[in-house]
């Protein structure tokens with residue numbers, strides 16, 4: 001296990017933080033830590049990287065008790081809030097962090113390290129800004145540099161606290177590709193994020209924290225109750241229709257040779273002819289085909305679109321169940 005914690009607790013004078021966290025993160029996976037603001041995610045991460053000392057409980061990271069230099073050397077960390085010296089360039093920042101990571105001045109001047117710096121900056125898309133002052137960087141560029149620092153010393157395990165929060169859609173796409181590439185090389189990635197699309201696309205496993213407590217953890221598809229719903233590459237689509245009659249379902253089925261009920265569910269219909277249907281479609285084109293079918297059958301199409309992601313629905317359900325709300 002990359003992370004193995006048992007009853008790990010850290011509070012701030014008895015308040016906030018996180019309590020009794022027992023969690024395992026297997027090697028080679030991308031693991032997502034989820035939870036609303038203030039759930040205790042950063043507190044948990046800070047204990048793992050040795051920035052906070054736990055009040056109680058046990059934990060190992062890379063098989064070593066917390067804070068061991070041997071484990072830290074194999075660990076890359078991108079903190080949630082960081083700021084690099086404005087007057088340095090990315091090359092200088094990375095050289096400085098090479099020194100902080102235990103390399104000698106001679107080693108950081110070696111051609112091998114220079115190549116490593118060049119390759120790391122290329123990996124995060126900062127090659128062209130390699131010799132510009134960090135003070136003039138956008139938030140997204142600073143975040144890329146933070147990622148470069150985390151990856152500089154070829155870590156076996158990286159802990160990233162909100163790695164994509166300041167990035168534009170292209171930047172997020174690039175970082176997602178980079179994280180997949182790292183996983184394929186055997187690097188384990190622990191991701192603390194609010195970006196559920198990233199979690200859905202990237203993570204093999206996840207955990208949900210709420211008000212300092214761990215409410216659930218495990219493989220993502222099991223957590224969100226996917227059983228065949230996730231992983232098949234399809235999309236859940238919803239349609240709101242008017243002009244629905246009791247015989248409409250059968251007529252539609254006749255039109256597509258009984259295939260409809262295999263992919264579609266009539267969620268509700270009322271006496272005024274309103275109906276709500278959901279379908280598992282392979283892509284937008286298939287959803288478009290169904291929409292055309294409805295219109296040709298004389299129905300009015302009021303709304304058609306992908307359902308909110310399973311993960312989002314699961315996230316809201318988990319939080320509502322603790323707030324005493326009614327899970328949808």
Ligand SMILES: Nc1ncnc2c1ncn2[C@@H]1O[C@H](COP(=O)(O)OP(=O)(O)OP(=O)(O)O)[C@@H](O)[C@H]1O
Nearest residue numbers: 012015016017035036037038039040041042043044
């Ligand atoms: N240094 C601190 N001093 C006092 N309380 C703190 C401190 N750091 C965090 N807390 C409290 O501990 C709780 C958990 O905070 P934490 O930052 O770990 O949550 P989080 O899940 O990372 O939140 P976010 O998603 O907003 O970053 C919150 O109630 C927060 O107010």
